Amino acid sequence: MPGVNRRFWSSSLDFAIGPGGPLPQAWDRWVEHRLAYVLLALATLISHRADVLPLAGAALAWLLVTGFAVPRRWRAHGAVLAVSFAGTLTLASLLMFRETLFLLFMISCFFSALKLKPAPLGVLALAATSLMINTIGSGGPLRALADEPVLWLTIVAVQTGAICGGTLVGRKLSEQNEARRAALDKLEAALAENAGLHRQLLAQAREAGALEERQRLSLEIHDTLAQGFTGIITQLEAAEQDPAQWRRRMATATALARENLAEARRSVNALRPGPLDEARLPEALKAVAERWAQRSEVAVEFTATGTARPMHPEIEATLLRVAQEALSNVAKHARARRVGLTLSYMEDQVTLDVRDDGSGFDPARRGDGFGLPGMLRRVQRLAGTLAVESEPGGGTAISASLPAIGAA
Template identity: 60%
Template structure:
């Protein structure tokens, strides 16, 4: 990165701010000395009663002032020379020539006003204040005989006028510069804000596209889980019952009736999964009763006794919470039937103040939770369901020691969802 360069010191009042005023104010400022000098000449010619020789000398001095302004102010603006000496030199010449002209003809007080504008360009600030003070002293005393005589005759008027005039012009200029600087900063901030809003609009469009893609993926995953939890499990149960009917003629009718009921239940659940509806068991009963129904039907099929317990104050939960607990129960019991070879099982639903917990346990063969298990959508599917609702799923098991699955979800009530 290169070093920061200081702006050239030779600039006009309208250019010496953070916010550039533009070309027209600069041109007006450059023309101002000529206008004031020309106005002074016109008034002098129409009002002077001095001899012709006196007027010729005065006009010659006015011509010298014209040349001085052109050489030390107008031309340097085009080249912008570095340094602070030339602006001070230009102001000094203007004040001297204006003082001489004003002493000869009072209308040249108008040209003396140019000194204020030259003084505002001086830097550092103490030089500006000094230039304004000197200009104010001269403009208020030359016509009265000079600074000393004016101070002697009316100090109570002369001094306050000089102080107030200096402070007013200098303070007003600095305040205007500050306001312009703040305006420029606000304009830059607005430009940055517009650019940020444009960028945010693009990001918003990008996020919407990503959200749509994520929604499609999430819907595919939902359907995949629902098919696994309903169709796959149902078909497994149907096949098991049909095989049992073929190998056990005595219980054939019971097995065929169970297979038929499973098929109908499976078809209804498949339709509901496609339409993202709640499980049918939750439409006609509260969650504890629905879990008892699921556990009872599973116990009849698996021929494994199961104890169902509910603790805490039962209350309606968010439909997604209840559906998740029901699906996890179905998957956990299916795993018990397929893998555990259990003699008995237990299910506990616990309602707490801000959480709801589901525990499914069995006394089966167990397994090592740390070892990789090719269980498809088994444990990983249950864990994904829990985590999707900011919950947790913990599996405790050991070979020969049974298995316990604990699911913990936020107890979001149905009322909180509205």
């Protein structure tokens, strides 16, 4: 086989299957519509032979007729593609018989063969193109096969198999790329949706935070300002009714006002209750109970059980506020003579029990004020429980249990 033919065979194989794998879609369109014209013109210009011009013109006319004269809806039909390929291969072969350089134009037949359907027809067209492109330089397919049939059939089989294999691999990679592109599109859509949900959750979190802060302030105001003003009014009324105790009542009301003002400031700034600043929870509860007993003139007994240990500040503040609210309710409603406070430290819980021997009430008709509902909200916010037991004439027992979360 002539050396030039072997070089062209190698070049045509690389060109047909593409060194970079699958052809991009834009390159496919360029190959389909322009490559044959470019290769035909290039071979014609390089050859510098006038005797090939009529045949080259016929090839150009054939390309124009099959590419543009045929209605667009028929161009992709299998029969039209087959006729177009057969004519192109015939003209390319005749040109190559005249001038070997028209092998360049013959290369476009590989791409035309790849468009044929069904697949066996495309494989046959590839084999025919390979046979012509490799044997014309050796006298044509009949002479080449008569001289060295094994050699030429092997070359044709290898080249056809390589092009088919490269095409299949390219299509597979193209399908995988398309699947990846679709997956990326879905991922981008999911990320966009997640971003929207994230913004929505942030908005909801801000709204929930604002609502929680309003609830916290309403509870703190009730547990500080409202209770303090109630105590001050009680002391002033008592001073008016008992002039002999006027000075003591006024001093108590003044102390209550100062204490109430300090607690209000601490509540607005979300600070720990004042009694917990300089004392542990048992001592703070005992001090609160003693001051309340002096103001209300109701006997209070405080008891702590278990091993006292520092709790999380929120736990201690909640128990202190529950105690203050419970004592305030006793002073306003119970008409009790004795009150008992018990703080119990257990392994996994810390519990505050407040019991009185007052008039009691029906828990089912306790109303919707800030008293018991406020205590319940405080306790539930920390995953705790609040139990209320009472009956008219039988006193009241309130038990608040919170998880025993130690201080950091």
